[in-house]
Amino acid sequence: MTEPILIMRDLKKYFTVGHTGVIRRKPIDVKAVDGVSLELYAGETFGLVGESGSGKSTIAYMVAGMHRPTSGTIEFRGRDLFEGGGGRPLDLKKEIQIVFQDPGSSLNARRTIAQNLAVPLRIHKPDEDVISATLRLLELVDLPPSYMYRYPNMLSGGEKQIVAIARALATDPSLVILDEPTSALDVSVQGKVINLLMRLQRELNLTYLFITHDLSLMRNIASRVAIMYLGKVCEVAGGAEFFQRPEHPYTQMLLSSIPVISDEEEALKPAKMVPRGEIPSPVNVPPGCSFNTRCPYVFEQCMQADPQMIELHSQHFARCHLLKAEN
Amino acid sequence: MGVEMTSAVQATQLTAEDIARLRRESRRENWGRAWYKFSRNPLSLIGAGTIIFVVCLAIFAPWIAPYPEHVKPFTDFANASQPPSSQHWFGTDEIGRDILSRVIYGYRFSLTMGVTVLAIVVPIGVVLGLVAGYFQHRWPDTLIMRTTDIFLAVPPLILALAIASILEPNLFNAMIAVSLTWWPWYTRLVYSITTGLRNEFFVTASQVTGASTSHIIFREILPNCVSPIFTKMSLDMGWVIIIGASLSFVGLGVQPPKPGLGTMVASGTRYLPDDWWISAFPALAIVVVVLGFNLLGDGLRDLFAAEDG
Amino acid sequence: MLDGINMVVYPGEKVGLVGETGCGKTTTMKTALNVLPMPPGQIESGQIHFKGQDLLAMNGREISRIRGREVTMIFQDPMAALNPVFTVEEQFSPVIKHAANARLSKKEVRARAIAALEEVALADPERLLKAYPTQLSGGMRQRVCIGMALATTPQLLIADEPGTALDVTIQAQVLRLIHDLVEDLNTSIILITHSLGVVRETVDRVYVMYAGSVVEMAPTPKLFANPLHPYTQGLMESVPRLSGGGVSQGIPGRIPDYMDPPAGCRFHTRCPHVMDICSRQKPPVFRIDGEDGEVDGVHEVTCFLYDGEHGAAATTGEVTT
Numbered sequence: 001m002t003e004p005i006l007i008m009r010d011l012k013k014y015f016t017v018g019h020t021g022v023i024r025r026k027p028i029d030v031k032a033v034d035g036v037s038l039e040l041y042a043g044e045t046f047g048l049v050g051e052s053g054s055g056k057s058t059i060a061y062m063v064a065g066m067h068r069p070t071s072g073t074i075e076f077r078g079r080d081l082f083e084g085g086g087g088r089p090l091d092l093k094k095e096i097q098i099v100f101q102d103p104g105s106s107l108n109a110r111r112t113i114a115q116n117l118a119v120p121l122r123i124h125k126p127d128e129d130v131i132s133a134t135l136r137l138l139e140l141v142d143l144p145p146s147y148m149y150r151y152p153n154m155l156s157g158g159e160k161q162i163v164a165i166a167r168a169l170a171t172d173p174s175l176v177i178l179d180e181p182t183s184a185l186d187v188s189v190q191g192k193v194i195n196l197l198m199r200l201q202r203e204l205n206l207t208y209l210f211i212t213h214d215l216s217l218m219r220n221i222a223s224r225v226a227i228m229y230l231g232k233v234c235e236v237a238g239g240a241e242f243f244q245r246p247e248h249p250y251t252q253m254l255l256s257s258i259p260v261i262s263d264e265e266e267a268l269k270p271a272k273m274v275p276r277g278e279i280p281s282p283v284n285v286p287p288g289c290s291f292n293t294r295c296p297y298v299f300e301q302c303m304q305a306d307p308q309m310i311e312l313h314s315q316h317f318a319r320c321h322l323l324k325a326e327n
Numbered sequence: 328m329g330v331e332m333t334s335a336v337q338a339t340q341l342t343a344e345d346i347a348r349l350r351r352e353s354r355r356e357n358w359g360r361a362w363y364k365f366s367r368n369p370l371s372l373i374g375a376g377t378i379i380f381v382v383c384l385a386i387f388a389p390w391i392a393p394y395p396e397h398v399k400p401f402t403d404f405a406n407a408s409q410p411p412s413s414q415h416w417f418g419t420d421e422i423g424r425d426i427l428s429r430v431i432y433g434y435r436f437s438l439t440m441g442v443t444v445l446a447i448v449v450p451i452g453v454v455l456g457l458v459a460g461y462f463q464h465r466w467p468d469t470l471i472m473r474t475t476d477i478f479l480a481v482p483p484l485i486l487a488l489a490i491a492s493i494l495e496p497n498l499f500n501a502m503i504a505v506s507l508t509w510w511p512w513y514t515r516l517v518y519s520i521t522t523g524l525r526n527e528f529f530v531t532a533s534q535v536t537g538a539s540t541s542h543i544i545f546r547e548i549l550p551n552c553v554s555p556i557f558t559k560m561s562l563d564m565g566w567v568i569i570i571g572a573s574l575s576f577v578g579l580g581v582q583p584p585k586p587g588l589g590t591m592v593a594s595g596t597r598y599l600p601d602d603w604w605i606s607a608f609p610a611l612a613i614v615v616v617v618l619g620f621n622l623l624g625d626g627l628r629d630l631f632a633a634e635d636g
Numbered sequence: 637m638l639d640g641i642n643m644v645v646y647p648g649e650k651v652g653l654v655g656e657t658g659c660g661k662t663t664t665m666k667t668a669l670n671v672l673p674m675p676p677g678q679i680e681s682g683q684i685h686f687k688g689q690d691l692l693a694m695n696g697r698e699i700s701r702i703r704g705r706e707v708t709m710i711f712q713d714p715m716a717a718l719n720p721v722f723t724v725e726e727q728f729s730p731v732i733k734h735a736a737n738a739r740l741s742k743k744e745v746r747a748r749a750i751a752a753l754e755e756v757a758l759a760d761p762e763r764l765l766k767a768y769p770t771q772l773s774g775g776m777r778q779r780v781c782i783g784m785a786l787a788t789t790p791q792l793l794i795a796d797e798p799g800t801a802l803d804v805t806i807q808a809q810v811l812r813l814i815h816d817l818v819e820d821l822n823t824s825i826i827l828i829t830h831s832l833g834v835v836r837e838t839v840d841r842v843y844v845m846y847a848g849s850v851v852e853m854a855p856t857p858k859l860f861a862n863p864l865h866p867y868t869q870g871l872m873e874s875v876p877r878l879s880g881g882g883v884s885q886g887i888p889g890r891i892p893d894y895m896d897p898p899a900g901c902r903f904h905t906r907c908p909h910v911m912d913i914c915s916r917q918k919p920p921v922f923r924i925d926g927e928d929g930e931v932d933g934v935h936e937v938t939c940f941l942y943d944g945e946h947g948a949a950a951t952t953g954e955v956t957t
Binding site for chain 3: 051052156157158159186187188189190191192194195198213214215216217219220221240243253254255256257258259260261262264265268269275276278279281
């Protein structure tokens, strides 16, 4: 593999949601992200998968510069994204862009498509003609030029999302964060958007950090997948390997929960793993391994110590007391 | 043409004229759509028609009013207190002035008052609301919103009365007084919209891409506030006209012999019920213009609601 | 907007109604329960029979005797279905009283509520009754809703996207729970969903809806083994597979405006097998398989491809006889 384009080291993000006590007030923290270390390689699609409260979106927002980490670092091509105290410099903003989940709110409904696309163009390409740059962007994403002066509410959900992708690409970024870009779309429309994203990745040599809860989708497009549960990463592996040999009990539970439409897929689901229990609130993460309230294989050690991430076999990492490295 | 121009036509082949045409067509299409929706509501059409009529009356008053000289100091006791007739459609008042002419001129004062007050109030209120909303939970929010609370605690009519009685009682001071108490409503309206919008993804997206704060506030958020602001402005015109008339009624607005609608109603009350037309027609004129603005405002609100849905 | 919907649900049967945004699946069920706001809703024609009685001909009181007692409903968003200012018990009691149709003491109502909560696998039901909906997780709220819906032992449960707002591991549990409970109670269920996977794992028979009309109906195994309508086929191809194989382009075009649906077959604007007749005439229902009255054998499709006269060639090898 090529060298990493993005490195997260022991990344933590706590949000204070309240205080306890009256005299000795202690903050109540939600550990949205709690010690995550990941590497993204140039040109890959890295799938970050998790359920609500897993912290996957918080990671996306930190990489995009919307939140500052509580501790830990994120390096982009060797540069610390949060060096110094102030805002992120414009040349880094240019390199890292984000596409949001909700096509309804990610475009300004009171401004035309051209005006929406002009925002990044004016900031990052002040010397270029805005209209011709807008036309080139529309062509890049296969939208007709007649859309320029339309308003977002005249477009379908899928088309809006495609405009949002075009806007992210306006700055010629190298890393694009995709925060559930298709989960609000109907499945018959999703394919078009995903295929567009894949084509753009090849043509423009983009790296994707793909945030999603849809493992079936990741099976088809991700080069590597990481699973998050309550602010921590449970398992990281290459796409195909991940689905053939899921190691962490939570990964197995997730896979067995997916509603599938063929027997062939049914065979891939870990049959013994019956989903059970509720996801604990991120305010009250259980001590030890955070999955110990739902894990069917739970034993004493799980209640006391949080397991370490180990490399089980080449490029396949997991964090579970049951699992031992192969050699 | 806009429909046929599909992706078969490559964007790079478009000439400047093509783009200009596209823009014209889209604009026409958007306006056409808005007009279609607006025109589907008969009440808002009536409202808009009334407003246009009244505005024309006010602008062209010297040419429309049958007796323009009756607006200046004028007496004609021979024709005093005439009931409505073909010469004086609305009758004449206690000193023989044509009421129709005075009502037409009265609209000038009412509309001037409404427009001036809104012209002072809206920009101030909107900018403060945008700033406070965008910096929610920070000091500009606290400073601005607590100030609006203080101003909102004062009833507009009372403040207007106070100011008008301290200063000279005239239309200008009345407008200042009303403006002082009116801007917080716009601040509040825009504040509530802004606090909702600042977390929308399109705002975040411009932040991530590096847009300046003033760009986000004025180019991204403000356009989303325009429709509720217009709606409120239309409804407020009616209110401001009523307050102006009320001030004139108690003698603190338009001063006689100038023909304020409220002043005319007030002076006519002495001759009720026998010479009812002296105050009834100016009162009716107030009702018509206020109703017009309210119908228009409701129509605009429905129009904008349908657009968002 | 709805156009000629024919649906039959047999006692104890689990039926799925699948379709994408705006296809009219929720509207159909609201019409069936007579809760559609009218105006703007309008029923042009048709009947809805529940145990032989026409629901559309009934007055408000007769309907409400059936609704909430013999026919109950659960929704996508359990937070919206529960009132946040009342405790679970305060919301549970009227349901039980309405259902019982007899005078119950406070104690009896409470006992029944507790039993219902235990039924939906909620631990510590007594404490739960005192809780407010906001204090519960999404999965627990949906369980409470299921408990309320089934407390009356209804004969028909209508579940509108019951797992869509939930995380996948929680959704799996909720669907399993609904599945097991309706089997135990011998309740019929209509499961409304956009997810083919959910349908396949939960129901016996499926109706596929597109733009306000039913395009295909088949027993679940038959539908997934041999989807006939081009829309059903396109939908199935669009679903990314856990077994890999890439992501298909999906169905071209966009879902038609339901205010102004295309003439003829409503799918003809997006159909890869479109023929001349499709834009001119509305396709009738073609019975591909099964006999009248045969509950789990009938496979019907609303598409001219399966008309011997027009599209016999296209169907060769696809029609099972």
